[in-house]
Amino acid sequence: KNEVEQSPQNLTAQEGEFITINCSYSVGISALHWLQQHPGGGIVSLFMLSSGKKKHGRLIATINIQEKHSSLHITASHPRDSAVYICAVREGGLSNFGNEKLTFGTGTRLTIIP
Amino acid sequence: DTEVTQTPKHLVMGMTNKKSLKCEQHMGHRAMYWYKQKAKKPPELMFVYSYEKLSINESVPSRFSPECPNSSLLNLHLHALQPEDSALYLCASSQTTGVLNQPQHFGDGTRLSIL
Numbered sequence: 001k002n003e004v005e006q007s008p009q010n011l012t013a014q015e016g017e018f019i020t021i022n023c024s025y026s027v028g029i030s031a032l033h034w035l036q037q038h039p040g041g042g043i044v045s046l047f048m049l050s051s052g053k054k055k056h057g058r059l060i061a062t063i064n065i066q067e068k069h070s071s072l073h074i075t076a077s078h079p080r081d082s083a084v085y086i087c088a089v090r091e092g093g094l095s096n097f098g099n100e101k102l103t104f105g106t107g108t109r110l111t112i113i114p
Numbered sequence: 115d116t117e118v119t120q121t122p123k124h125l126v127m128g129m130t131n132k133k134s135l136k137c138e139q140h141m142g143h144r145a146m147y148w149y150k151q152k153a154k155k156p157p158e159l160m161f162v163y164s165y166e167k168l169s170i171n172e173s174v175p176s177r178f179s180p181e182c183p184n185s186s187l188l189n190l191h192l193h194a195l196q197p198e199d200s201a202l203y204l205c206a207s208s209q210t211t212g213v214l215n216q217p218q219h220f221g222d223g224t225r226l227s228i229l
Contacts, residue, residue, distance in 0.1 A: 048217045
């Protein structure tokens with residue numbers, strides 16, 4: 001079973017700071033997801049990565065397959081970025097055929113202070 | 115607004131009640147998921163339906179009974195729940211292309227409280 005670890009568990013920063021959240025996993029995967037969950041509960045999919053780097057607005061996600069590690073960066077952070085950021089991995093192989101079963105990390109609670 | 119709609123948003127029920135949670139999507143996704151999430155914990159997978167058939171049951175107690183009547187709709191029937199079942203119940207859906215990776219689309223959840 002894949003072990004997915006995130007760091008830090010909690011992060012408080014001032015508005016405008018550059019934010020980095022890390023995720024590591026133990027077993028080879030077919031994809032890694034970064035998800036955002038606001039206090040209301042709904043989850044938004046930010047990125048799905050299987051290699052390299054993706055950028056969307058102020059958010060950047062990178063993955064190093066050899067090191068089994070991914071990072072989520074937020075540039076020019078804003079209070080509206082305050083949320084829980086969750087890393088989740090999809091394992092490869094036929095066991096996942098027909099679905100996108102994910103193993104979740106424990107999340108990073110980000111608070112951006114104005 | 116999310117493309118996966120869950121109703122109700124909040125539900126309070128007694129331990130002897132029977133209720134149902136509903137999830138609907140019209141994106142043509144053929145995989146649908148139920149998750150349970152306790153406070154400050156990540157979501158825990160409960161069930162996966164693929165092409166309207168139950169493909170994964172993560173050893174969930176029988177007081178939770180899923181149903182997928184058609185490709186757009188997923189229900190979770192609740193009966194004789196325990197206080198520890200109080201949680202946020204999330205529904206998600208995804209394409210089912212087998213070997214290709216697809217994102218999951220989540221609903222806003224139903225916050226369930228058992229008295």
